[in-house]
Amino acid sequence: MIKLLDPTSEGQAAARDALPRPKSLVDKRVALLDISKPRGDVFLDRVQQHLQSLGVDTRRYEKPTFARVAPVDLKQEIVSECDLVIEALAD
């Protein structure tokens, strides 16, 4: 019988369910993450205005470059300071 060697990492991604959608934004703080793509700030400015008019607390964050994954520090900062994230993903 032919046996082949597995060329993959043999890893299996942990299955994670998405968190339940929040029923309301009351007492929640929303992170607004700009990934440094052009005009991401324009989009997030509008979102922020809208959320603020609803009385929702927001905080702005920015990735150093869109070309790389977010630094661990930034992810931890967002997790420790906010309840939700809205990301301006593309230009």
Place this chain on the structure above:
Amino acid sequence: MAATTRQANAIIPEGYSGFIAVVKRDCATCRLIENVLADMAGELDLQVYSQDDPGFPPGVDEVNDDGELEFSYRHDIEIVPTLMRMNAGQEIERLAGWQRDDWRRLTALSALGEDLPVFSPGCGSKSVDPGMPEKLAFKFGDSPLQARRIEVASQQDEHELVFERGWSDGLPVVPPTEARVLRMLAGTTRSPSELVGVIPPDNAPCTVEKVAINAVMAGCKPEYLPVVLAAVEAACRDEFCMHGVLATTYFSAPILIVNGPIRDRIGMNWSHNVLGQGNRANATIGRALQLVIRNVGGGRPGGVDRATLGQPGKIGFCFAEREQDSYWESLAVERGFAAHESTVTLFAGGGVHPIGDQASRSPESLTRSLALSLRTVHHAKAYNGADALLIISPEHMRVFRDAGWSKARFRSELEKHTTVAGHTVIRGADDIAVGMPEGLADKRLRKFRPGGLLIVHAGGGAGMWSAVITGWAANGPKGSVPVTVAIQT
């Protein structure tokens, strides 16, 4: 006299003192000395191991059947006949082939082989037939391989299994059997379990063994493995930003440029059709890196690979610089390596764009001509400090050589001709919306990022064609920077 046989005993009996002969009927020298062996068996304590016929040699009562080659493998038999003298289980001396005087001395039988020639060379042991050492290592050795084994059912086609499991880039691959992977690993002195890097996008640790498996699949020969290992290392460097190179909607793929003596040693192409098909090393080394990213890193089109169009070089893109008759220092030397070092440089690039100029005979004209095409990299109105790979053909190189232009001079002139007045490329100029911000209208704008233009000499001797390969739009410290790594041979 009919020989009787018993199972090959891979381990010499404990404390054995006497002689061991390893033979095969298929060897003319073994047949020549069959009476010698019969004489020895009558006089001495002799164990004969026969690789292909337990009835051979006919004059010996008991022949050990080494048809499975376990004895030969475990005792590193390379030539038959081999005669070993043992004392208390230890090998004292070994002779290969027939040399009458040596056999007489070793056996202390002074009339041995009286009617035979004084010398007859032996034949190759079956245990060292092509491909056999790896098979035997797999069968009898302690396999150093850790990868999970996937059994192919008898009704199953192994090539189809590879496709079904998603291990292929869309083309057939060489099924990675244990024997093939062991053979591949002979191309490096590095341990199979050594970590080469952490492969994006899954950030999966990748060992030498996993690289070897994918190199087998890509069609590499073992001697290419050091280049593949260096390429994987380069791709894992943070500054190369492989995750982004893969994830972008842009066309980019790691393009491998090989410099130094290894180009010759493994038979790479730097001449005719250098960027095309037909050379095994060029075709498979780049493919091996892509398969590592796909299989170990988990990077697949439509998954983390979000390329809008992609390009054929994403199957694999690797070539060598034409160094021997170049007038300029090579890419690797320019990047700080010695000419005698072998290196691989990774450049995150798109497809090949030809630049034809069959009229320029002065370096001034040719530089302006090349600059004109280079100014279209990304877009003719993009002046953000791009990266590009310029491949100068021998006939274009001749123009610079005849005029005595160094690479440095060419670079400096090229920069002059790829720097433009801002107002010609701002948004709205030429009634085209895309362009540079209006605020730059009064500035002089440089096309390329300092250090972002790589220049390589390659191609066949005839044809006034050069080529440009556009770098990934996200270049420099915030994106991808070309990386050169020395190849450990």
